[in-house]
Amino acid sequence: MAAFLDGVLPATLQEKIKSSKLLVVGAGGIGCEILKNLVLSGFPEIEIIDLDTIDLSNLNRQFLFHREHVGKSKSQVARESALQFNPDVKIKAYHDSIMATDYGVNFFKKFDVVLNALDNRAARNHVNRMCLNAEVPLIESGTAGYNGQVELIKKGLTQCYECTPKATQKSFPGCTIRNTPSEPIHCIVWAKHLFNQLFGETVDDEDISPDVADPEAKSEVEESSNGDGEKKIDETVPDDGNVVRVNTRQWAKDNNYDAATLFNKFFYDDIKYLLSMSNLWKTRKPPTPIKWDSILLKQDELDTSFVRQYHKIWSLAECAVVFSDCLKNLKVNLEKLEEGDSLVWDKDDQPAMDFVAACANIRGYIFDILRKSRFEVKSMAGNIIPAIATTNAITAGVVVLQTFKVLQNELDKCKSVYMRLRPNPRQQLLVPEKFLTPPNPNCYVCAADPAIHLRVDTKKMHIKEFRDEVLIKTLNMVNPDVIVDAKGVVVISSEEGETECNEGKLLSDMDIVDGVLLKCDDFFQNYELSIIIVHMDAERDDTMFEVIADPNQLKPKEENAENVKSTGKDNGNDASDGPSTSKKARINDVDDDDDLCVIEDDDDDPSIPRNAENATAEEVIKATDKLRVQSPEKSVATKRKTTTIDDDITEILDSDDEDGPTQSKRTRTSEPETGIINID
Numbered sequence: 001m002a003a004f005l006d007g008v009l010p011a012t013l014q015e016k017i018k019s020s021k022l023l024v025v026g027a028g029g030i031g032c033e034i035l036k037n038l039v040l041s042g043f044p045e046i047e048i049i050d051l052d053t054i055d056l057s058n059l060n061r062q063f064l065f066h067r068e069h070v071g072k073s074k075s076q077v078a079r080e081s082a083l084q085f086n087p088d089v090k091i092k093a094y095h096d097s098i099m100a101t102d103y104g105v106n107f108f109k110k111f112d113v114v115l116n117a118l119d120n121r122a123a124r125n126h127v128n129r130m131c132l133n134a135e136v137p138l139i140e141s142g143t144a145g146y147n148g149q150v151e152l153i154k155k156g157l158t159q160c161y162e163c164t165p166k167a168t169q170k171s172f173p174g175c176t177i178r179n180t181p182s183e184p185i186h187c188i189v190w191a192k193h194l195f196n197q198l199f200g201e202t203v204d205d206e207d208i209s210p211d212v213a214d215p216e217a218k219s220e221v222e223e224s225s226n227g228d229g230e231k232k233i234d235e236t237v238p239d240d241g242n243v244v245r246v247n248t249r250q251w252a253k254d255n256n257y258d259a260a261t262l263f264n265k266f267f268y269d270d271i272k273y274l275l276s277m278s279n280l281w282k283t284r285k286p287p288t289p290i291k292w293d294s295i296l297l298k299q300d301e302l303d304t305s306f307v308r309q310y311h312k313i314w315s316l317a318e319c320a321v322v323f324s325d326c327l328k329n330l331k332v333n334l335e336k337l338e339e340g341d342s343l344v345w346d347k348d349d350q351p352a353m354d355f356v357a358a359c360a361n362i363r364g365y366i367f368d369i370l371r372k373s374r375f376e377v378k379s380m381a382g383n384i385i386p387a388i389a390t391t392n393a394i395t396a397g398v399v400v401l402q403t404f405k406v407l408q409n410e411l412d413k414c415k416s417v418y419m420r421l422r423p424n425p426r427q428q429l430l431v432p433e434k435f436l437t438p439p440n441p442n443c444y445v446c447a448a449d450p451a452i453h454l455r456v457d458t459k460k461m462h463i464k465e466f467r468d469e470v471l472i473k474t475l476n477m478v479n480p481d482v483i484v485d486a487k488g489v490v491v492i493s494s495e496e497g498e499t500e501c502n503e504g505k506l507l508s509d510m511d512i513v514d515g516v517l518l519k520c521d522d523f524f525q526n527y528e529l530s531i532i533i534v535h536m537d538a539e540r541d542d543t544m545f546e547v548i549a550d551p552n553q554l555k556p557k558e559e560n561a562e563n564v565k566s567t568g569k570d571n572g573n574d575a576s577d578g579p580s581t582s583k584k585a586r587i588n589d590v591d592d593d594d595d596l597c598v599i600e601d602d603d604d605d606p607s608i609p610r611n612a613e614n615a616t617a618e619e620v621i622k623a624t625d626k627l628r629v630q631s632p633e634k635s636v637a638t639k640r641k642t643t644t645i646d647d648d649i650t651e652i653l654d655s656d657d658e659d660g661p662t663q664s665k666r667t668r669t670s671e672p673e674t675g676i677i678n679i680d
C-alpha cells in the first residue's frame with residue numbers, strides 16, 4: 001500500500017494509523033473522498049454511516065458511485081467501492097441516521113477520531129454533542145462551491161460546533177411572498193409553499209393566499225377582514241362572493257385537483273383580490289390575473305419536448321401544461337400514502353420540482369417578474385451552491401491530514417483551514433487559521449453548566465410548541481425531559497404518553513412564567529440545560545421566542561433594537577462571547593435542511609471585515625466562523641411576517657488579506673455561480 005512505503009508517512013504515524021479506529025459520518029461528496037483517502041492511507045478499521053441512497057445527481061462528484069448504484073445505500077456502496085482499493089481494510093457500513101438512538105455515547109467512544117462529512121446542521125449539532133460527551137476529537141468539514149473549511153473540535157481545547165450562533169435563514173416578509181413579489185426567488189418560495197399547502201406538510205406561515213393584514217394595505221382591508229387581520233386562502237372566492245371555509249388541501253381534494261379550478265383560484269381569483277388591495281399598487285406595477293381558458297387553446301398546439309429542456313424558459317402555456325401534469329402525478333403520489341401522511345418537497349423529485357418551476361413562472365408572468373429556466377429554479381429552490389468535486393477532494397484531503405495530527409497528538413497544530421478560489425498575496429489557496437479558537441464560556445452546549453434565557457410569551461406558547469420549536473428545532477435536543485426546578489413538576493417527559501396531557505396547555509397554565517427556571521435534560525445526548533424564562537407580551541408578527549445565551553443580551557427590547565440601529569451590527573455577534581446573539585425563531589420557520597444555499601453578494605454587511613489588514617483578531621475570528629454564523633438582526637423597522645428559505649453561508653472572500661481568511665456572509669442570488677456542475 002502506497003502510504004506505507006517508507007518515506008511517505010513517518011513510521012510513528014504508521015504505527016498510530018495501524019491501531020486506530022475511525023468513524024466517517026456521511027458518505028456524500030466529502031465523505032466518499034475521505035473514505036477513499038483513509039483506505040489508501042492504510043487505516044485498518046473504519047465505520048461509515050449515511051442515511052441516504054444514491055441519486056443520479058450524485059454521480060458527477062461522488063466517485064465511489066456509478067450509474068448502476070443509483071437507488072442503493074450510499075454507505076454500503078461506498079464501502080464496496082473503497083474495498084476495491086484495499087480489500088484488507090475492515091469497513092463497517094450503516095445505512096442509518098447518525099441521530100438514531102442506536103448510536104449513543106458508547107458508540108462514539110469506540111473511535112479515536114470522528115470525521116464529519118454532513119450537509120445539515122441538525123446532524124452536525126448532534127454529532128458535536130455526542131463527541132463532546134464521548135470526549136472523542138471531531139473533525140468537522142464543509143464545502144460551498146469553491147470554498148471549504150476543516151476544523152478540529154476537541155472538548156475543552158477548541159470551540160465546539162455550537163459555540164457561535166448559526167447562520168440565519170434568509171427570510172422574506174410574508175407579505176412580499178403572498179402579496180407583492182418582486183424577484184424570482186419570491187415566486188419560487190411561494191410555489192414551494194403552494195406545493196406544501198396542496199401536498200406537503202402544511203405550515204401556517206406558508207400561507208399562499210393574499211394577506212389582508214399587510215400593513216401597506218391595512219386601512220382599506222380592515223373592515224373586510226375577519227377580525228384577526230388574517231384572510232385565509234380558502235375564504236376568498238371574490239367572483240361570486242361565496243366564502244368557503246375549508247383548508248386548501250381539502251378544497252383541492254374536493255375539486256379532485258382539477259387543473260382549471262386550481263389554476264383559476266391561485267392565478268386569477270386570488271390575483272383579482274390582490275388588485276382590490278389598491279394601496280399595494282400605488283407605487284408598484286399591478287399584477288395581471290390569468291384565466292385558465294385564456295391559455296387553453298395554446299396548450300393543445302404544444303410540442304411537449306420542452307418539458308425536459310431544463311435550460312429553456314417555459315412559455316405561459318408550457319407552464320400550464322406542466323402545472324396540469326404535475327397535479328395529476330402528485331395527486332397519485334399523495335393517494336399512495338397512508339391517510340394523514342404528506343409528500344415532502346424534494347428538488348430531485350421530478351413532479352415536485354416541475355410543479356414549483358411551473359407555478360413560480362406563472363406567478364412571474366402575472367407579476368411581470370423575470371422568468372427562470374427549470375435548471376435555475378431548481379438551483380434556487382433547492383438552495384444549491386453547485387458542489388465542486390475538487391473542493392470536496394481538497395477538503396477531504398485536509399480532513400485526513402488533520403486526522404494524522406490528532407493521532408500524533410499534535411492538537412495545537414490542528415488549526416482550522418479554509419479553502420479559497422484564488423491564492424491570497426501569500427500565494428495560499430489553503431489558508432490556515434492563526435490559532436485554535438478556545439471554547440466559548442457562554443456556549444449553551446459545551447460550557448460547564450449551560451444555561452440560556454428564553455424570552456417568550458408564556459401566555460401564548462403551548463407546551464407542545466415549547467418542546468417542538470424551542471427544545472427540538474432550535475436547541476437541537478432529540479427527546480427532552482423538562483421539570484420546573486423549584487417544584488419538581490414534570491412538564492415534558494421523554495417517556496411516550498407520560499405528559500401528553502400537558503401538550504395543549506400554555507406555559508403560563510403550568511406556572512411557567514417570568515423568572516421560572518426549567519431544567520431540561522436530553523438523556524440520549526447526555527445534555528442538560530437550564531432555561532430561565534423571561535416573559536414578553538408578543539404582538540402579532542413578533543418573534544415567537546428568543547433564545548439568549550449571553551445574559552448581557554437580556555436588555556429591554558427597545559434598547560437592543562437601538563443598539564442594532566446605531567451600530568449597524570447585531571451586537572451579539574461577538575464570537576468571544578459566544579452564542580450571545582439571541583437565536584430568534586418564529587413558529588414554523590422552515591427547517592434548515594442544508595448548510596448550502598444559492599448565494600448573492602451582501603456587500604453592505606458592515607459586521608464583516610473585508611480585509612484582514614483592517615480587522616482585529618477578534619473580527620477575523622468572528623468572520624471566519626465556518627458554515628455557521630450570525631443570528632439575524634432584530635428587525636426594528638418591519639412588522640411584516642417573514643418566511644424563510646434555507647441557510648446562509650460564510651464565504652471566504654478573495655480579498656487582499658495578508659494574514660488569513662476573510663469571509664463574507666453572502667446571501668442568495670437569482671444567478672447561479674459560474675463554473676456550475678450540471679445538477680440535472
Ligand SMILES: Nc1ncnc2c1ncn2[C@@H]1O[C@H](COP(=O)(O)OP(=O)(O)OP(=O)(O)O)[C@@H](O)[C@H]1O
Nearest residue numbers: 026027028029049050051052097098099118119123
Ligand atoms: N443524520 C444523518 N445521518 C447520516 N448521514 C447523513 C445525515 N444527514 C445527512 N447525511 C448524509 O450526509 C451526506 C452529505 O453529503 P453531500 O453534502 O455531498 O450531500 P448529497 O446529498 O450527497 O448531495 P446534494 O445534497 O448536493 O444532492 C449525504 O450523503 C447525506 O445523506
Ligand SMILES: [Zn+2]
Nearest residue numbers: 160163443446
Ligand atoms: Zn461550545
